[in-house]
Amino acid sequence: KGSRPPPSPPFLPPQTVPFIATIPGGLFPKKTIVIKGFIPHDAGRFHINLRAGPGGDVVLHLNPRMDEGGAVVRNAFLGGCWGEEERDISCCHPFQRGRYFDLSIRCGNHRFKVFAEGQPLLEFRHRVPCGPHVDVLEIEGDVVLSYVHF
Ligand code: 9QG
Secondary structure (H helix, E strand, O other): OOOOOOOOEEEOOOOOOOOOEEEOOOOOOOOEEEEEEEEEOOOOOOEEEOOOOOOOEEEEEEEHHHOOEEEEEEEEEEOEEEOEEEOOOOOOOOOOOEEEEEEEEEEOEEEEEEOOOOOOEEEEEOOOOOOOOEEEEEEEEEEEEEEOOO
């Protein structure tokens, strides 16, 4: 729709972690967030949160755990509680120590679709409606960011 805000300029290096930014206009169908980064050799884990305002509900918590056999945990934090984790993943994913990744998270009508190096990686069904109120992106933990764009 014409009323939707245009993409903001990208965040280029150096970006400090925790990285916290407001997404102008929040999430809407087809809104895409691109995150590129490097996972240090001694990294434990990091996460990407999409959040309804500072300290609000986390509608998507995407949490690669290099310290847990490469699990890629997805969850939501709603009303102060973690829900059920989703962990299914195709055998190969880029969240390995010493590797770069190029991730995009696209908000659909019914789910988030997450792509790595342009290939579908996983999906996360919306547990609560997503919309303009979901306007905070947080990236925290053991990651070095090289590019963030939304
Ligand atoms: O561990 O799992 C995701 O289901 C919790 C973690 C929590 C999330 C959650 O402690 O870590 O990954 O806010 C938190 O504490 C995040 C960083 C059962």
